[in-house]
Amino acid sequence: MLRYLRENSGNWIIKIFLGIIVVVFVFLGVGSMNSGRDDSVASVNDTPITVEEFQLAYKNLVEQMRNRFQDNLTDDLLKALNVKQQALNTLIEEKLMAEQADAFDIRVTDSELQESILNMEVFHKDGRFDMELYKRLLGLNSLTPEMFEQLQRAQLRTQKLQDMIVSAVSVSDMEARSFYDFHNTSRKVDYIQVDPADISDISVTPEQIQAHYEENKARYQSEPKRKAAFIRYSPRDYQDQVTITQEQITGYYEQHAEEFEIPEQVEASHILIQVDETADETAVETAKNQAMAVYERAVKGEDFAELAKETSQGPSKEDGGYLGKFDRNSMIPSFSEAAFAMQPGEISEPVKTRFGWHVIKVMDRFDAHTKSLDEVAEDIKTRLKQEEMQQLAYYRAEDAFDAVIDGDTLEQVGLMTQKEVRTTDAFDAQGNGLELDNPPGFARAAFEIQPQQISDIRQIGDDYFLIKVTETIEPVQLPLEAVTDQITQELENKFRVTAAETRAKELLEAAKTAGNLEKTALENNRTVSSTDWFTRNETVQEVGRSEAFINAAFQLTPENPLHPDVLQTDQGFFIIAYNDQKAPEENEAQENLADIKSQLLQAKQGQYFQAWINELKEKSDIEINSRLIDG
Secondary structure, three states: OHHHHHHOOOOOHHHHOOOOHHHHHHHOOOOOOOOOOOOEEEEEOOEEEEHHHHHHHHHHHHHHHHHHHHHHOOHHHHHHOOHHHHHHHHHHHHHHHHHHHHHOOOOOOHHHHHHHHHOOHHHEEOOEEOHHHHHHHHHHOOOOHHHHHHHHHHHHHHHHHHHHHOOOOOOOHHHHHHHHHHHHOEEEEEEEEEOHHHOOOOOOOHHHHHHHHHHOHHHOEOOOEEEEEEEEEOHHHHHHHOOOOHHHHHHHHHHOHHHHEEOOEEEEEEEEEEOOOOOOHHHHHHHHHHHHHHHHHHHOOOOHHHHHHHHOOOOOHHHOOEEEEEEHHHOOHHHHHHHOOOOOOOEOOOEEEOOEEEEEEEEEEEOOEEOOHHHHHHHHHHHHHHHHHHHHHHHHHHHHHHHHHOOOOHHHHHHHOOOOOEEOOOEOOOOOOOOOOOHHHHHHHHOOOOOOOEOOOEEEOOEEEEEEEEEEEOOOEOOHHHHHHHHHHHHHHHHHHHHHHHHHHHHHHHHHHHOOHHHHHHHOOOOOEEOOOEOOOOOEOOOEOOHHHHHHHOOOOOOOOEOOOOEEEOOEEEEEEEEEEEOOOHHHHHHHHHHHHHHHHHHHHHHHHHHHHHHHHHHOOEEEOHHHHHO
């Protein structure tokens, strides 16, 4: 069961279990078959957490993170995220929750279990629970109703405990309104920017280059390289072993009907006369008159495509303005509103959007419909076959990894799974030197592995690998001549930043003396700019994402308008001053109050429950075997 869940974590039914899978390990005792042995990684009030439980919880967390970070997940990132400790903490907390659920005599009745399953939309057909669909979908995933109901009962029991603990937590209207106002109040600031890129009078001497090289020799070495042996388990190797039945195809179609819904569409072309969003009324009216002239030519019978090629200012000009088919949500609302109000052959008068004025011609309309099973059966079959091939490849990779854990060599594993052990030439961390489908992905995996050790299962693209680093080639010192250009560029950039910071500090002192930015800018040949409106949660378009900039901006007041420090962002150095503040609209605040209260309540309940768990930990006898966890 556990292996099945682990290997099929991408399938729809398993998503139901992702939030409870570790809970199930604990509550149902899975993974604890050897608990009589002295192999506990920890104990909670004399209840052991076995090595098997810990390994399964850890692997589950790693797989979730692989799904999230994809190829960016490295051993260093896993260590930074402290995944082993996260897995252990989860198990400790779940042992405590199980203990508390017993203490409070929390139970889930058969009727509660039945109601929760009846309400699961994945088992609905035509808006109602369908028993045949329920059994079929569970069967397709190798689950019996009894197994699934046991899992669901455990989850409901945990949820009951949480609901009981946080039942007294509440959020008042005043609290919600304060929260809303805090996060939705807008600010504008004035600023003088000093961009290092604008600093031109920079020079680097040979002596500076030599000194920098001597002080930083470790940075100027050749790339470390590795050689590796590997076994690859590819889904395409198993295509002859997979057969998809009509029952599977039908089941997928019924369960994913929304995938095959085609919304109402129109097929249209347009002619665009551009006008900037910030243009004045005269420019807007001039553009509209141009568009009206085009419209009049079109309705008199001129070829629309030729008119578009002649007059349109949009990217579809060379295609005669042709936009193809689109639904209501694919275009700007005002454009869609006009297009979907028209009949085939009709041409609209000019329609305004943020891009300018559009003259639209509708060629055809298509009603909303759902593709039939016959239309999509082959696509479904291909998708399901690919999923099963993927699973088979993973099965074989896991069999191989189990053999590695038992002490087999890579060569023995290859013989057992009838796979060739291949070797690489030397390659660097970017994958240069590899002749594989995904050199960077393979290289990242190989550089995370200790020499002469066999990796765990690594998914690279669609394939699964076991990798052994057979040779490590250490970097060597590069001569100064080989890195002179690189050092020169680095020093120039460094000197530009230093000069820009110095100049910004001089401007700030001048602004403090002058009492405002305008006078300072005028006297120093600088420009004062103003940001657009921004809230605490938004990126300031002119300066990029900078939490320090936003925090500083909201500290300013009309009485103390100038920020006392120079602020640095990716865009350079800034001296900022208060410009204006705008409170959120009253009607918007009232409209959002209920949602804000709900969000705040969830956050407070989560904090309260975690505080309760932490208090339980402090009062409990928890022993941890660090040797087994770190080993």
